[in-house]
Amino acid sequence: MIEALVSIFQIDVLIPWILAMVLGIFVGGVPGLTATMAVALIVPLTYHMQPIAGLAMIIGVSFTSIFAGDIPATFLRVPGTPASGTAVLDGYILTHKGKGGLAIALDLFCSAIGGILGILILIFISPLLANFALKFTHYEYFWLGVLGLSMSTVISKGSNTKGFFSMGIGVLLSTVGIDLVTGYPRFTFHNSELMGGISFIPVMIGLFGISEVLNQIITTNNIDISLKNADISDKTKFSLREVFKEIKTHFLLIVKSSVIGNLIGALPGAGADVAAWVSYGAAKKTSKHPEEFGNGSIEGVVAPTSANNAAIGGSWIPALVFGIPGDTITSIVLGAMLMYGLKPGPLIFEQEMGLVNQIFAVGLVSQIFLIIIGFAGIKAYSYILKFEKNIINTSIIIFSIIGAFALRNNTFDIGIVIIFGLIGYFCEKGKIPLAPMILGLILGPMVEENLRIGLVKTEGAFLPFLSRPISLVLFLIIVLMFGLAPIKKLIKKMFTTNKEKK
Secondary structure, three states, X not given: OHHHHHHOOOHHHHHHHHHHHHHHHHHHHOOOOOHHHXXXXXXHHHOOOOHHHHHHHHHHHHHHHHHHOHHHHHHHOOOOOHHHOOHHHHHHHHHHHHHHHHHHHHHHHHHHHHHHHHHHHHHHHHHHHHHHHHOOXXXXXXXXXXXXXXXXXXXXXXXXXHHHHHHHHHHHHHOOEEOOOOOOEEOOOOOHHHOOOOOHHHHHHHHHHHHHHHHHHHOOOXXXXXXXXXXXXXXXXXXXXXXXXXHHHXXXXXXXXXXXXXXXXXXXXXXXXXXXXXXXXXXXXXOOOHHHOOOOOOHHHHHHHHHHHHHHHHHHHHHHHHOOOOOHHHHHHHHHHHHOOOOOOOOXXXXXXXXXXXXXXXXXXXXXXXXXXXXXXXXXXXHXXXXXHHHHHHHHHHHHHHHHHHHHOOOHHHHHHHHHXXXXXXXXXXXXXXXXXXXXXXXXXXHHHHHHHHHHHOOOOOOHHHHOHHHHHHHHHHHHHHHHHHHHHHHHHHHHHHHHHO
16 A cells, blocks of 8 residues: 555656646536536546556546535535535525635535545445445335435425425426336427436526525625625635534534445445435434524534545445446546556456555545645635625626536526526525425436336335335335434323323
8 A cells, every 4th residue: 555655646647636636626616517527528638648647637536526516505505516515505604604714614624534534435345335235226226215305304494395395396307308217208398408308407506506696686685695795705714723623523423424425425326416415414313403404504514525525435336346337427437447458346456456556545645635725726716706796696697507508518408597597596485495306306317217117127016125124224214214203202292291190
């Protein structure tokens, strides 16, 4: 491992690696430009490089872009990447309480800690986790998706009914496009643009970004939810002592969220965005102060950002050990490795152990670079935020449109952004939470596809969805999530009644 650490500090590895991480800050900070897009752009540039240089660029840009997506989410309420959707829930509120600097600094350090823990888990128990991930069939993935959807009641601010309603809209939107089982178009209204479905990235940009701009333009008495340009520089300032104090206070939550993120990242197809939402819901469910979530909770900041970076390490587990991509990024990585003449799978640990150790070393050192480059990115945004509010709002609209168009080079996605910007505005006026809608759109296809394929395999029988051990455990977790609160209330009521009788 020491040899691997020394070898990655060669100039021909170090310079492209750092430049890629700087690019990640830019990509993550622009709404719509995803980490996957950055990796896809980088891979062709690495063709003539040695494998570790190319892989260092890919790993570096993954970590920085996932973190950087939280910067505009925290300061402008516009998620830079899909994994940054949770940052708008508490980070943005903290900004308007004068604690934006603390929120983004915690975000940065927790991203690095989550990344380190994710890589350490990858190093020490990757075979065990990969074997566990391979046990997941359509039955288990169905319940995992349902578990994720059930988080809509946990992450909802206000009425649970409205949270379910919002989630239901998201699930309904996820059914638009070609039916994966029958190949028949659904809810497309003979529009060819809808054949591929509705991408959740333009929807997310519209719901969180454009709706906020509309809110600031239309609403005149919104001093408490709009940035005050006079003291904007103060909103990015923070005390390292306060940051480390909060990290110490919430260290167990950071570790727990990192483990959750890594486990979810190890499940093929789940990804950092799912990890962030699930860890946020789990943190709220186990918190001593759940009422603070959505109102500027520190726990609501540290949990998802620890999980989404830890998920990157988790996604490499099935990719390296079994050659199965954990997410879209590692699917590109597998293609790149084949381009380098490498064959991912169990034999790579025997034939290319030196390279594997270099990958581990790059993952760990990238967290140190992340802190340094991340601070530079935050500083850059502090200058951007000093512009007048109308310039910032115009910039948000421009970058939102560019980001939506760049996703598929399709003007139709621009229309999606505008439509969902209006929907988001009216939903917020009706106090309908937006986060469950995104959750439904992300997890809807996962739930539907695995349910239908599972039922086809069992010829319509639902029993196998409950008879398998992992499926049963996931089902019981869901039951406990919904049943625990009423049971506690009933026991408390019975105890109070007995006490009054005595």
